[in-house]
Amino acid sequence: MSDAAHPRLAVCPGCIPGVADPVNPAPTVARLALSLPTIHCQACISTLERALGAMPGVRSARVNLTLKRALVEAEPDLCAADLISMCEGLGFEAHELDLTALTSTQSDRAGRALLVRLAVAGFASMNVMLLSISVWSGASDATRDMFHWISAAITFPAIVFSAQPFFHNAWNALRARRLNMDVPIVLALVLALATSFWETSLSGEHAYFDAALTLTFFLLAGRYLDHRTRAAARSAAEELSALEVPRAWRLDATGQATEVAVADLQVGDLIRVRPGGRMPVDGVIVDGRSECDRSLLTGETLPVLAEPGAEVSAGEVNLTGPLTLRATAVGQDTSLHRLADLVAIAESGRSRYSSLADNAARLYAPGVHILSALAFAGWYLYSFDLRMALNIAAAVLIITCPCALGLAVPAVTTAASGRLFRAGLLVKHATALERLAEVDTVVFDKTGTLTAGTPEVVNLSELSPRQRAVALALAAGSAHPLAQSLTKAILAAGERPAPVADLTEIPGDGIEASSEGRRVRLGRASWIGLDLNTGAAQTATWLDIGEGDPFAIFFADAPRPGAARLVGQLQEAGKRVVLISGDTTAPVADLAARLGISEWHAEVLPAQKAAHVAALTQSGHRVLMVGDGLNDTAALAGAHVSISPASALDAARVASDIVLLGQDLVPIAEACRLATTATRRIRQNFRIATVYNIIAVPLAIAGLATPLIAALAMSTSSVSVSLNALRLR
Amino acid sequence: MIVLAYLIPISLLLGGIGLFAFIYTVRTDQYDDPEGDARRILSDEWDDQPKP
Numbered sequence: 001m002s003d004a005a006h007p008r009l010a011v012c013p014g015c016i017p018g019v020a021d022p023v024n025p026a027p028t029v030a031r032l033a034l035s036l037p038t039i040h041c042q043a044c045i046s047t048l049e050r051a052l053g054a055m056p057g058v059r060s061a062r063v064n065l066t067l068k069r070a071l072v073e074a075e076p077d078l079c080a081a082d083l084i085s086m087c088e089g090l091g092f093e094a095h096e097l098d099l100t101a102l103t104s105t106q107s108d109r110a111g112r113a114l115l116v117r118l119a120v121a122g123f124a125s126m127n128v129m130l131l132s133i134s135v136w137s138g139a140s141d142a143t144r145d146m147f148h149w150i151s152a153a154i155t156f157p158a159i160v161f162s163a164q165p166f167f168h169n170a171w172n173a174l175r176a177r178r179l180n181m182d183v184p185i186v187l188a189l190v191l192a193l194a195t196s197f198w199e200t201s202l203s204g205e206h207a208y209f210d211a212a213l214t215l216t217f218f219l220l221a222g223r224y225l226d227h228r229t230r231a232a233a234r235s236a237a238e239e240l241s242a243l244e245v246p247r248a249w250r251l252d253a254t255g256q257a258t259e260v261a262v263a264d265l266q267v268g269d270l271i272r273v274r275p276g277g278r279m280p281v282d283g284v285i286v287d288g289r290s291e292c293d294r295s296l297l298t299g300e301t302l303p304v305l306a307e308p309g310a311e312v313s314a315g316e317v318n319l320t321g322p323l324t325l326r327a328t329a330v331g332q333d334t335s336l337h338r339l340a341d342l343v344a345i346a347e348s349g350r351s352r353y354s355s356l357a358d359n360a361a362r363l364y365a366p367g368v369h370i371l372s373a374l375a376f377a378g379w380y381l382y383s384f385d386l387r388m389a390l391n392i393a394a395a396v397l398i399i400t401c402p403c404a405l406g407l408a409v410p411a412v413t414t415a416a417s418g419r420l421f422r423a424g425l426l427v428k429h430a431t432a433l434e435r436l437a438e439v440d441t442v443v444f445d446k447t448g449t450l451t452a453g454t455p456e457v458v459n460l461s462e463l464s465p466r467q468r469a470v471a472l473a474l475a476a477g478s479a480h481p482l483a484q485s486l487t488k489a490i491l492a493a494g495e496r497p498a499p500v501a502d503l504t505e506i507p508g509d510g511i512e513a514s515s516e517g518r519r520v521r522l523g524r525a526s527w528i529g530l531d532l533n534t535g536a537a538q539t540a541t542w543l544d545i546g547e548g549d550p551f552a553i554f555f556a557d558a559p560r561p562g563a564a565r566l567v568g569q570l571q572e573a574g575k576r577v578v579l580i581s582g583d584t585t586a587p588v589a590d591l592a593a594r595l596g597i598s599e600w601h602a603e604v605l606p607a608q609k610a611a612h613v614a615a616l617t618q619s620g621h622r623v624l625m626v627g628d629g630l631n632d633t634a635a636l637a638g639a640h641v642s643i644s645p646a647s648a649l650d651a652a653r654v655a656s657d658i659v660l661l662g663q664d665l666v667p668i669a670e671a672c673r674l675a676t677t678a679t680r681r682i683r684q685n686f687r688i689a690t691v692y693n694i695i696a697v698p699l700a701i702a703g704l705a706t707p708l709i710a711a712l713a714m715s716t717s718s719v720s721v722s723l724n725a726l727r728l729r
Numbered sequence: 730m731i732v733l734a735y736l737i738p739i740s741l742l743l744g745g746i747g748l749f750a751f752i753y754t755v756r757t758d759q760y761d762d763p764e765g766d767a768r769r770i771l772s773d774e775w776d777d778q779p780k781p
Contacts, residue, residue, distance in 0.1 A: 042768035050774075065765030116752055123748040143730060150737060580770060 001654050029059060030076045033097040034083060035243060044092065051084065051090055067235075069097065091230065093450075097242040111227055117162040118220045124158035124212035129711075132210040136708045148200040151209040155193065163189055163216050165223060179365040181357070181406065185219060186395035187369070188212075195394040198387070206391065211398045211710045218403040218718045224408035228428070229417045233428050237659060241650050248280040249273075251324065269327045273318045275479050275507075282313050282334045283325030288509035289433030291480070295447045296629045296649050298582045299456070301557050302539055303481075305508050305524075315630055315649060320480050321507020340606040355431040356682050357409045364405065366642075372396040375701045388703070395705040399696045403718040404689035409682055411725035416678040419729055424662035425643075425671050432657035434682070435641040436675035438622045442570050443613060443635070445627035446581035446588055449645060450563045450595065452663070455482055455539055455555035457489040463543075469498035470545045471553070474511045474522040477503060482541050482555055483511070483522070510541070539587075557587060559595065562666035567595045569669040576621070580604050580612055582631050610634035626668065628652055643668060674728075681728060685721045692717040 039048065045063045048070060052061035057075040064071065072083060080096040087094035100728065131147040139147060166189070166366065170182040183720035189212050196207040239575065251270040262280045273279055275290065291303040294316045303319055306312060312325065314334040331511035376393035380386065417427045427433060444450050463471065472490040475483035476497060500513040500520065510523015521528055521544040527540045528550050539557075544550040570577050581588045588602035613635045616623050625632070625639035628648030636642040637656040644656040653659055696713040699705045754760065 042771045045765060045768060046774050047770045063765065064762040065768055117756055119748060119751050119755075123744055127744055131737075131741075143733075146733075154741075335739055348733045 011015050030074050030078060031099055032072045032074060032080050032083060034070045034072065034080070034087065035095040035097050035239065036063070036070055036087065036092055037095075038093045039063065039065060039068055042105070047090060048087065048092065050297055051086060055083070055086060058083075067239075071187040080498070086546055095243050097239065098246070099242070108231055111224075111231055112166070114224045114227055115239060116221065117164070118224050120158055120215070121162040121213060121217040121220055124162075125127060125210065125217045126153050126709075128154055129211045129414055132207075132707065132711070135207075136706075144205075145200065145203050148196075148209070150205045151207065152197060152200055155209040155213055159189060159193065159212060159216060159605050162220060166216075166219065179361075181361040181365065184365050184368045184404075185401060188394075188401045189217065191390075191394045192398050195390050199391065202387075206707055207706050208398055208710065211707055211714065214714055215398065215401050215403055218714070219406045220562065222406040222410045225407075225414045229410070229414045229427075230430060231425050232421070236426050236661075237428055240646055240653060240659065246280065258436065260674075263331065266331045267327050267329055267330055269330075271325045271327060273323045273325060275320055275322060277318050279312050279314050279316045279318065279325070281325070281327040281331075282329040283311070283327045285310050286326050287324035288321050289506070290323050291319040291508050293317040293319055293481070295453060295583075298631055299450075300583055301447055301453075301587060302584075307508060307527040310446070320478070320505065335561070355409075355468050356434055356679070356686075360408075362404055368397065368400045369615065370399065371697070371701075378701075379703065392700065392703050392705075395700040395703075395710065396697065398710050399700045399705060399713055400693050403714050404685065404692065404721040407721050408685035408689060408716055408725075412678050412681045412685065415725050415728040416674055420658075420667070420671055420674060423667040423670055424660065424664070425667050426659040426661055427657070427661060430492060432641055433675045433678050435622075435657070436624065436672060437679040439575065439624040439641060439672065441576040441578065441621040442617055442624045442626065443578045443580055443616070443639065444567075445609075445625075445629060445632045445635075446579060446583055446591055446596075447557065448628040448647060449626055449632075450559055450579070450591065450665070451557040452560045453647070454558060455485050455619070456558040458556050460489050460493060460553075463553070465495065467543060467545055467551060468493065468494060468495045468500070470500070470515055470520050471522060471543050473497035473500045473515070474503070474513060474520065474543075478505055478511055480538070485555065486541070486553065515545075520545050525550075528580055556590065559591065560663060560665050562664040564595050565667040566669050567597060569666070570672070571596070573669070573672065575672075578612075578616075580609055580635075582606070582629070606631040606634055610638045613638050623658075624672075629655075643671075678728060681725060685724055688720055688724065689717055 006044065036044075036048070039045070045065060048063050049061050052058055052072055055074075055078075057078040059073040059075070061070055061072045063069070070087075082614070084094045084096060118568075128151045131151050135144050135147050154329075163186075166182045166185050169180065170186040173180040173183055190214040196209050196212070199205070199207050247259055248262050248265055249257040250260045251257055251266065251272055257272050260660040265281055269281075270286070271280065271283065279292075285306055285308050286305075287308060289308075290306045292306045292312060293303050294313075295301055296317070297313060297315050302478070306318070306323060306711075311328075314329075318479040372393045375396045376389050379392050380389035383389070413427075413430070413433060416433055420427055447453060460468070468490050471486060472495055475486045476489075478484070498515055501513040503511065503513040505511045506523070506527070508700045509527040510521055512519060512521040512523075513724065525540070525542050528544050530542065530550060539555040540552045541555070542550045542552055567577055577597050579588065579592050579595075579597045581600070581602055582604055585602040585604060588600055592598070592600040604612065609631060613623050613625055617638070617640065623639040625635050625642040626644070627633075627636055627642070628645050630649050630651055632644075633649075633652050636644060636652060641658070642653045642656040643658045643660055645660045646662075648656075657706060658671065692713050696705065696709065700711060759766075
């Protein structure tokens with residue numbers, strides 16, 4: 001930047017009101033990411049890369065088959081919609097991904113650092129092990145000393161580099177005056193290195209260089225497994241969020257719509273929301289008529305009328321006609337975000353869960369220190385030989401070192417999460433499986449969770465062929481979910497549309513046309529001219545074919561595939577199943593009866609939902625909450641463990657521990673069973689590790705442990721723990 | 730036993746080469762798309778000249 005660009009800096013900078021930000025240069029290159037869920041082979045890669053690369057404005061395109069994504073660098077004015085239509089022209093399904101939501105997948109620095117440390121520890125431990133084996137098989141005198149010195153020269157830098165994560169964690173724990181698993185690890189490493197170095201300098205017989213390195217290697221392997229499982233879940237969860245690119249259409253003074261990021265919207269902006277679009281902000285409708293689906297916010301399945309003057313909240317879906325809103329609250333102030341406060345309160349209420357690994361560490365860490373200190377004190381008082389006492393203390397620490405304990409949990413969670421991922425469940429939280437295993441009560445939300453959120457025609461058979469033909473002709477052109485479902489049902493019944501003329505859709509009301517000289521209409525009851533006194537117990541649309549009375553077509557929310565089987569399997573497993581919904585009583589009672597759920601609550605407000613869950617928790621139940629809506633987020637965060645479907649709002653997915661990727665609900669039952677098995681395996685692993693310790697520790701305390709015995713105990717326990725975990729796959 | 734003076738450095742050197750090769754592959758993003766890389770070799774698009 002030249003001085004001319006900032007002439008005001010010549011005066012005192014403190015006097016300038018608001019230092020001007022340097023103008024960002026216009027981006028010279030735009031990076032766009034596409035999700036391509038259907039690519040599967042090398043032909044797909046080359047077709048897409050060639051076609052994308054040949055598009056004007058594209059600088060480079062790279063397809064990643066593992067992540068099923070394409071990363072495109074292009075001129076800044078190129079729009080993702082062009083790329084998507086091009087991909088779809090080639091026959092590939094494509095969705096835009098929000099690159100800012102994909103940050104951690106882009107460069108997994110922590111994972112790489114761990115991998116490099118693991119490689120260094122593996123390399124060093126193999127070399128030192130070779131030297132140690134020759135020592136154990138009889139190398140003596142100068143040869144042994146030389147081997148020990150070479151081992152020391154390899155071990156010291158290798159440990160300093162690869163064991164850094166343990167040093168960090170142990171230091172942090174000690175600074176907070178706590179003990180964690182890393183404190184005994186670091187103590188064992190330091191003591192082993194110090195005594196081995198001392199022994200070597202005195203031409204001693206026993207050096208534990210190999211043990212220190214193998215220990216580091218196994219523990220790093222556990223950490224890496226743990227990290228990879230969580231990184232995979234995080235990247236899949238990020239991809240779900242990245243699929244919802246937050247964009248909105250803002251109208252300028254001349255009425256021109258421009259596409260802007262939702263974050264840039266301000267109070268008072270005029271925003272156009274197209275049919276099928278989600279409200280980006282809270283606002284008041286100034287123009288247009290439509291219906292809004294607020295099922296994700298409240299659980300209601302009946303769409304509500306939206307007309308000028310009506311208030312809408314962020315997250316509602318506009319169904320039929322284009323709407324223009326004036327924003328009344330944006331960003332953090334929207335009702336969507338205000339619910340986040342509720343979530344924060346619910347989360348603080350969640351009892352602090354202490355994982356199995358924490359519990360084991362709490363027992364183990366002080367025990368090991370006391371044992372090793374006692375061994376040291378005992379031998380010192382018995383022989384007054386500091387060198388021998390220190391050697392034995394180091395041997396005790398190394399033999400008890402939690403190699404197997406460090407692998408016991410991550411190996412099992414990795415195997416179980418992998419199996420659940422193949423079944424369509426994404427485990428986001430490290431201790432989610434352990435908590436899932438304890439569940440005895442399952443609370444379901446209705447709309448969008450147990451039901452697919454798509455209405456289904458109930459009384460199609462009561463319609464005459466003429467009524468069906470007219471209804472099909474009217475409904476076929478509409479984007480309204482009721483009309484689409486009606487179209488699908490009538491087409492499936494094999495009906496042809498009746499010829500109609502002057503077809504017009506009146507947003508918010510219905511569709512009308514003329515057929516055989518008569519006016520035919522399909523829409524809401526009040527618009528058809530009916531005074532509805534039966535009450536809106538069931539979702540319905542009315543058909544008027546110009547002769548006879550208007551006819552009501554009823555809809556019911558179809559249960560998701562597998563909902564009945566899931567409920568049945570959960571009840572068979574002895575779990576209490578509860579249905580809590582914000583919807584009106586009639587549909588909730590209907591669904592509960594269909595699925596065989598005896599305990600249900602309807603018309604429940606979001607805060608009451610969380611209160612229900614908290615009450616269940618307080619009465620000693622462990623609650624699994626399954627929900628998708630914004631009204632569920634507080635309950636999701638407050639429950640012992642929570643699951644949300646991938647179709648849920650971002651806020652609900654963030655609040656839940658496990659995300660269900662597919663449509664089918666049955667994997668949840670499998671997850672509950674697998675979680676119980678996984679927890680049992682973890683406990684088994686702890687027992688295996690303990691058994692090895694029980695055999696080896698007396699030897700170490702008696703001073704009979706050699707580095708060979710330490711290496712054997714450590715490797716066999718780690719390998720048997722890993723094999724036991726692999727039985728889960 | 731003087732042979733050890735040659736063999737130990739040689740074995741360390743060979744192991745070290747392997748280690749550095751691995752670190753190099755990690756640093757240069759060669760594990761980002763294992764499935765795609767395995768498939769790309771089947772495409773004959775860049776057989777005659779390297780990708781520019």
